[in-house]
Amino acid sequence: MTGYHRISAQALGRILVVVMFFVVAGLADWSPLLAAPQSSSESTGPVIVGRILYRGPVPAPTQLAVNRDTDVCGVTISTASLSVDAGTHGLRNAVVHVDLAAGEVSARIVFQSPAVVRNKDCRFQPHVAAAQMGDEVQIFNDDPVMHNTNIIVENSTALNVAMVAGGNPIKKRLKKLGLHLVKCNVHKFMQAYRVVFDDPYFDQTTETGQFSISGVSPGTHRISVWHEILGVVEKEVQVPARGTVVVDLEYK
Amino acid sequence: MRIHALVAIGASLLMLSGASFVHAVKPEDNQATREKGKQIYEHACLLCHGVDGRGDGPAGWFLSRYEGPRPRDFRGGSYKFRSTPSGELPIDQDLFRTVTQGISGHMPPYSGLSEEERWQVIAYIKSFNQGFKGPVSIALLLPNPPGPPSAAGIDNGRTVYIKYGCQNCHGDNGYGDGKEALDGNLKDTYGHTISPGDLTERASFKGGSSAQAIYRGIMTGLDGTPMPSYADTIGGNDKDVWDLVYYILSLSQERQ
Numbered sequence: 001m002t003g004y005h006r007i008s009a010q011a012l013g014r015i016l017v018v019v020m021f022f023v024v025a026g027l028a029d030w031s032p033l034l035a036a037p038q039s040s041s042e043s044t045g046p047v048i049v050g051r052i053l054y055r056g057p058v059p060a061p062t063q064l065a066v067n068r069d070t071d072v073c074g075v076t077i078s079t080a081s082l083s084v085d086a087g088t089h090g091l092r093n094a095v096v097h098v099d100l101a102a103g104e105v106s107a108r109i110v111f112q113s114p115a116v117v118r119n120k121d122c123r124f125q126p127h128v129a130a131a132q133m134g135d136e137v138q139i140f141n142d143d144p145v146m147h148n149t150n151i152i153v154e155n156s157t158a159l160n161v162a163m164v165a166g167g168n169p170i171k172k173r174l175k176k177l178g179l180h181l182v183k184c185n186v187h188k189f190m191q192a193y194r195v196v197f198d199d200p201y202f203d204q205t206t207e208t209g210q211f212s213i214s215g216v217s218p219g220t221h222r223i224s225v226w227h228e229i230l231g232v233v234e235k236e237v238q239v240p241a242r243g244t245v246v247v248d249l250e251y252k
Numbered sequence: 253m254r255i256h257a258l259v260a261i262g263a264s265l266l267m268l269s270g271a272s273f274v275h276a277v278k279p280e281d282n283q284a285t286r287e288k289g290k291q292i293y294e295h296a297c298l299l300c301h302g303v304d305g306r307g308d309g310p311a312g313w314f315l316s317r318y319e320g321p322r323p324r325d326f327r328g329g330s331y332k333f334r335s336t337p338s339g340e341l342p343i344d345q346d347l348f349r350t351v352t353q354g355i356s357g358h359m360p361p362y363s364g365l366s367e368e369e370r371w372q373v374i375a376y377i378k379s380f381n382q383g384f385k386g387p388v389s390i391a392l393l394l395p396n397p398p399g400p401p402s403a404a405g406i407d408n409g410r411t412v413y414i415k416y417g418c419q420n421c422h423g424d425n426g427y428g429d430g431k432e433a434l435d436g437n438l439k440d441t442y443g444h445t446i447s448p449g450d451l452t453e454r455a456s457f458k459g460g461s462s463a464q465a466i467y468r469g470i471m472t473g474l475d476g477t478p479m480p481s482y483a484d485t486i487g488g489n490d491k492d493v494w495d496l497v498y499y500i501l502s503l504s505q506e507r508q
């Protein structure tokens with residue numbers, strides 16, 4: 001899990017570069033750029049694409065009893081920590097990261113979308129997401145009941161905000177690296193994860209387990225994958241100067 | 253009384269402005285100050301907070317082994333009593349207040365130390381956490397309470413109490429017997445079971461029981477615990493919060 005907990009001065013440097021870029025460019029309105037997908041101007045560099053696979057047993061979703069607000073949340077909540085596409089064995093909600101050695105990190109600037117945590121139907125949506133240090137996290141409550149969004153990183157509160165029904169959305173910067181456990185103390189069955197990196201070389205898998213990461217420098221790199229119950233798998237990959245390299249990883 | 257305290261009192265009397273007394277004696281945060289702070293720490297704090305500030309001192313280890321809350325881990329742990337937004341480090345004045353007042357039922361007040369000694373030990377405590385070397389957190393605006401409370405305001409405070417979900421943990425009448433507490437669902441960030449404050453008992457207000465202290469706790473939340481910060485979600489709705497504060501204070505009125 002080295003890639004998940006490293007604190008890098010380079011990351012802070014990059015954030016500074018981004019800020020300076022805005023200042024120099026004199027952009028009045030940041031929102032279109034902040035909302036832009038992360039794919040801009042990557043046609044020349046190499047792209048790593050692949051699939052995360054799992055062929056093991058997939059238990060049926062757990063039915064958790066709802067202890068309050070059943071009129072909004074329902075009587076039970078169905079949770080599936082393991083979501084696998086039956087046709088392809090692709091694993092959803094895995095977070096993939098390319099671990100670059102210090103000094104290998106490209107200077108490319110990537111504009112991330114805001115990291116959203118939505119309290120909706122007494123669930124956090126999305127259930128798993130990856131984000132970059134310094135990204136804005138936006139928290140919304142779409143439900144007519146109160147929630148709180150309590151984000152814990154390494155036994156410490158990263159953010160714990162009440163989400164009163166009809167209250168303001170929350171906008172904060174992600175300031176901590178690593179695995180973020182997201183909980184609601186009003187509804188103990190509500191739980192989600194965010195994984196925050198100090199570089200932009202990550203993706204999370206789709207319903208069919210696919211991912212795509214671009215902008216990595218050529219060379220030999222390690223790919224590490226995190227999943228909430230399956231843990232971590234790693235693999236080395238040779239990245240060419242340009243073109244697409246395909247790499248699949250499998251949880252055994 | 254120590255000479256430097258007398259000097260400080262004299263100095264503060266001379267300062268006819270509204271400047272806070274504590275600024276008058278706050279020593280510069282340098283190696284010499286931290287060294288003095290270390291000596292104080294070793295006889296006043298180490299027993300609970302441990303040699304390395306991990307909250308695992310000889311007594312702290314025992315306190316935290318079976319049930320929360322455990323003594324603060326100064327290296328990276330969350331600070332409950334702050335005037336800063338959730339997830340942020342406290343400002344120096346927050347630490348000074350906690351050292352001076354103690355934490356009702358958990359940590360003794362250290363008002364027996366001179367103010368300079370308290371600042372010295374704070375400088376040492378801050379040296380355990382690299383975060384304090386970064387930019388200083390910005391405190392939330394914490395106004396003085398409007399007063400005096402009105403019956404209509406307290407009635408509204410009761411409505412706000414339910415709207416804000418206070419009863420989920422603190423119970424319908426504030427006894428700390430809400431459903432989440434009774435079901436044992438309330439854990440600190442270490443996974444230790446903790447209990448919510450009994451709002452009918454002022455000694456149970458760990459961050460202080462003044463109107464302003466309660467307002468501060470609601471707005472900032474108590475990091476490391478399930479108590480969330482309300483500042484952002486209800487931002488601008490100051491009157492409701494003060495009504496809630498006075499409602500909460502009314503719950504402990506008869507017991508005083």
Ligand SMILES: [Cu+2]
Pocket residue numbers: 122146147148184185186187190
């Ligand atoms: Cu909830």
